[in-house]
Amino acid sequence: MVKKKRRWQRLPDEVVSEVRRLDALGLSEQQIVEAVGVGKGSVHRVRHRRADVVGPVEPWQPRRGCLTLEDRVQIAVGLGRGETFTAIGARVGVAVSSISREVGGCRGRRSYDAAKAHRRAQRAARRPKCRRLDVSSELRRRVVELLEAWWSPEQIAARLRCEFPDRPEMWVSHETIYQSLYVQGRGELRKDLARCLRTGRARRRSRRESLRRGPIPDPVPISERPAEVEDRAVPGHWEGDLIFGAGTRHAFGTLVERQTRFVMLLHLPNGHSAENVRAAMAAKITDLPAELVKTITWDRGVEMARHQALTIDTGVEVYFCDPHSPWQRGSNENTNGLLRQYFPKGSDFSTITAEDLDQAAASLNSRPRKTLDWRTPAEALTELLAPTP
Structure with missing residues (x-):
């Protein structure tokens, strides 16, 4: 007569979780049997399913937001059932990325053990550390x-x-x-x-200090700028920025027309606050025909916090580059580099007059540019303003 092989009954998940929790706390098999109410063989199989279970976990409460021993036991149970990280994260109540880092840091699914993982986290949390x-x-x-x-x-x-x-x-x-x-x-x-x-x-x-200057209210991103701006075929689209002197206490503004590379400089004798920049820019662009001032693209500096008032006063739409993307104002960045020949870094801008800025702009506008077929920006702008026959 062939003896049938005995089939072991699978323990409920909650019982497995409790056995692993008590085992992680250092209780003996007999104590776990008495506490849970299952056979010693079942407790033995759960405890020795992984060979790397060693020693009890010392009493330690992680800081708020970190995984607890109970969470790690639930992770171990989920891994034993073959659940995905997403399902385990949903049950434990943490992000799936947290589950992935936790399991990956303990050599993967097959080697994960709640007790060892908890001790590892406890060692990592000890302070101070030797650097x-x-x-x-x-x-x-x-x-x-x-x-x-x-x-x-x-x-x-x-x-x-x-x-x-x-x-x-x-x-x-x-x-x-x-x-x-x-x-x-x-x-x-x-x-x-x-x-x-x-x-x-x-x-x-x-980070709080760096954000203390305050955000720009309702900035219009460069992605919403008209498509005609990109190919420079239509004049009237400008790029702008500030150039700072020593200590960043004093600055002046720069405006560059994208098609002709014509430069205008803003004198800011009373500082580069948002209101001073708005007033100087409004005064400067009103000297040009309306068809030559349609949009302005600016960096994310808070000096343009009054951009909505500027649009109301002049009708010019203001668009802002993406964060940390100065290349989106390539013409202006290149022009600012040329202007450093006139106003080197570290110079004292407090002594700069409006006449100084006008002379520098006139000099720059009279320099031939390769991108303009060696015409000057002033010549290119004059051609635009000339009446068509």
Whole structure:
């Protein structure tokens, strides 16, 4: 007589979750059997389904928003059932990306264990941590050497991986370098090295501080600009920006016509506030025929916060480039570079007069341009204004 193989009954998911939770807390098999009310064999199979279950989890409560031990037990149960990350995230109540990072950081689906993952998170959360720049003098010397050569932290971090591909101890993230320079009391790098950064700041500017200047009300994106602007076939579309002097306290405005590259400069003796820029621009463009001033494309600077009032006063539509996309005002960027020949970086703009700006604009408008078949912007504008026969 052939003896039939015994079929084990599958435990309900909630029972499996409870067994794993109690096992992660360090209870013995007998204690789990008494607490859950199932057979010792069932508890044994659940506990030893993965061979990497070791030791109890120390009592530790993660900060708000982080995965708890209960969450990790639910993740382990879901993985055992073959569920997708999306389904597990929906049940646990976290984003699918959080589940993906959690499981990926613990060597994948087959190796994930709630207890080990929780201990790993606990170790990672311990503070303070010993920073690599404070441990390795060789790494610290190399970072200091590159900072003094005016390299950015991002360039340094990338270069170290190229120079030492087989020595991870010589790798450091750009964020670690920044924190070593900015945060008081770190001590890994000299504070005077902050002057080697391009900003020259010895402290980190918070996101809240950087947004303190305030947003532009209802900016019209460049994507809504008329299609005729793109090919430069129709005149009357301008690009604008500010050029700053030493310390950014003083500035003047620039306007460049896209088709003719004709330049107009805005004198701002009372500062570059939104109202001063609006008033100077309105006064300047009213000197031109209406058909030569249709739109203006500007950067995302808050000096154009009064763009709606400018449109009401002059009828000129104002459009704004996408964030961090100065190339969308290519003509203006190129012209600003030419104007630095007249007004070098670091110059004191407080002494610049309206006559100085007019002379610089006249000089620039009389210089031949290759893009205009070696005509000057003034000649190109004169041709547009000339009456047709």
